[in-house]
Amino acid sequence: MNSLTARPRPSELTEAADLGASLVIMDSHGRPPDRKNSPLGEFLRSRRASVGPEEVGVTSIRRRRVSGLRREELARLAGVSVDYYTRLEQGRHATASYAVLESIATALLLTPAERAYLHRLAKVPGTIRSPAPQNMRVRPETIALLNALGTTPGVVLGPNLDVLATNAAARRLYGDLDALAAAERNAIHWMLFHPDAERLHGDEWAEVAAEMIGMLRLRAGRALAHPDVRRLVQELGASSAFFRKVWAEQTVSTGSRAIKHFQHPEAGAIELIVESLTVKHAEDQTVVVLMPPPGSPSERSWRAVMARDPHAAR
Structure with missing residues (x-):
C-alpha cells in the first residue's frame, strides 16, 4: 500500500479534523466560525x-x-x-x-x-445557506448514451466526483465500480484507496490524484459548507496524508488533462484521450469519455481486450 494512503495514526486524525475547520458553519456553541x-x-x-x-x-x-x-x-x-x-x-x-x-x-x-x-x-458573503441537494439520479437518456459508446469507456460523475454510472468498457478499464460500497463509489476515494488505482495509473498516479482533488475543490466552490462536501473532505482527510497535503495547498483544477496513460493488466501500456461532456438537464453531472487515438497501437490493444468481453457492446 502506498505510504500516503496508509491507515492514519491517532495524531493524524486530529490533524484531519482541523482540515475541515473552514467548512464548519457553526462552532460547538452555535456561533459562526x-x-x-x-x-x-x-x-x-x-x-x-x-x-x-x-x-x-x-x-x-x-x-x-x-x-x-x-x-x-x-x-x-x-x-x-x-x-x-x-x-x-x-x-x-x-x-x-x-x-x-x-x-x-x-x-x-x-x-x-x-x-x-x-x-x-x-459570490457568497459568509456561510452557505440552504445548499441545493446533490443530484445523484442519472437519466435513462444518459445511460443510453453510455451504452451507445460500445467499446469506448464512459463514466458519469456527480458534483463531488461520485461515480453515478459506468458502461461495460469502463468496467473493463477500471473494474466494476458499480459494485463498490456506496461510500467507496467516488473517483477520489477510488484513486486514493483502491489497490488497482496506483497500478493502473503508474507514474502518473500522484499527478492524476492531485488533479482530481483540485477538481473537487473547484466543483465545490461556493458549496464547501454543503454537508456532503464537508463529510467527504473530512473522511478523505482522516485516512489519506496525500489528500491532506494537496487540499491544504489549495490546489484547483479543471481536469483538463487531454490524455491519460494506463498500465492495464490485459491491454498493457495504453493511452486514452479524455473528453468531458456536461449532461443536459443535469449540469452538475459530467460524462467522461476515454477514447484511444484512432489508428493507434492503443486502439488495437484495447479493441483486442474488448473483443474477449462478450458484454462490451450492447
Missing part, C-alpha cells in the same frame, strides 16, 4: 504566499520574514487599497466586483481554474 478562516481568505492567503516578488517585478529593501507577497504589495498590484484587500482576505468585506476580482487574480498569477474558483468563493 472565525471569518478569518473563510474559504475565500484561506485561498487568497495561500496564493499570495506562493507568488515570489521577483515574478511580478516587486523589489524591496526590507528583509522578508515570510514567503510570497505582502498584502500591501498585492493591493498595489491589484489597484485596490490595502485596507480593502485586508478586509476581503479576512472575510470582513461582503462583496467584490468582477473587475476587482480579476485584478486580484491577475496580480496573483492565477490559472484559469483558480480564477474560476476565486469568483465562485467570492
Whole structure:
C-alpha cells in the first residue's frame, strides 16, 4: 500500500479534523466560525504566499520574514487599497466586483481554474445557506448514451466526483465500480484507496490524484459548507496524508488533462484521450469519455481486450 494512503495514526486524525475547520458553519456553541478562516481568505492567503516578488517585478529593501507577497504589495498590484484587500482576505468585506476580482487574480498569477474558483468563493458573503441537494439520479437518456459508446469507456460523475454510472468498457478499464460500497463509489476515494488505482495509473498516479482533488475543490466552490462536501473532505482527510497535503495547498483544477496513460493488466501500456461532456438537464453531472487515438497501437490493444468481453457492446 502506498505510504500516503496508509491507515492514519491517532495524531493524524486530529490533524484531519482541523482540515475541515473552514467548512464548519457553526462552532460547538452555535456561533459562526472565525471569518478569518473563510474559504475565500484561506485561498487568497495561500496564493499570495506562493507568488515570489521577483515574478511580478516587486523589489524591496526590507528583509522578508515570510514567503510570497505582502498584502500591501498585492493591493498595489491589484489597484485596490490595502485596507480593502485586508478586509476581503479576512472575510470582513461582503462583496467584490468582477473587475476587482480579476485584478486580484491577475496580480496573483492565477490559472484559469483558480480564477474560476476565486469568483465562485467570492459570490457568497459568509456561510452557505440552504445548499441545493446533490443530484445523484442519472437519466435513462444518459445511460443510453453510455451504452451507445460500445467499446469506448464512459463514466458519469456527480458534483463531488461520485461515480453515478459506468458502461461495460469502463468496467473493463477500471473494474466494476458499480459494485463498490456506496461510500467507496467516488473517483477520489477510488484513486486514493483502491489497490488497482496506483497500478493502473503508474507514474502518473500522484499527478492524476492531485488533479482530481483540485477538481473537487473547484466543483465545490461556493458549496464547501454543503454537508456532503464537508463529510467527504473530512473522511478523505482522516485516512489519506496525500489528500491532506494537496487540499491544504489549495490546489484547483479543471481536469483538463487531454490524455491519460494506463498500465492495464490485459491491454498493457495504453493511452486514452479524455473528453468531458456536461449532461443536459443535469449540469452538475459530467460524462467522461476515454477514447484511444484512432489508428493507434492503443486502439488495437484495447479493441483486442474488448473483443474477449462478450458484454462490451450492447
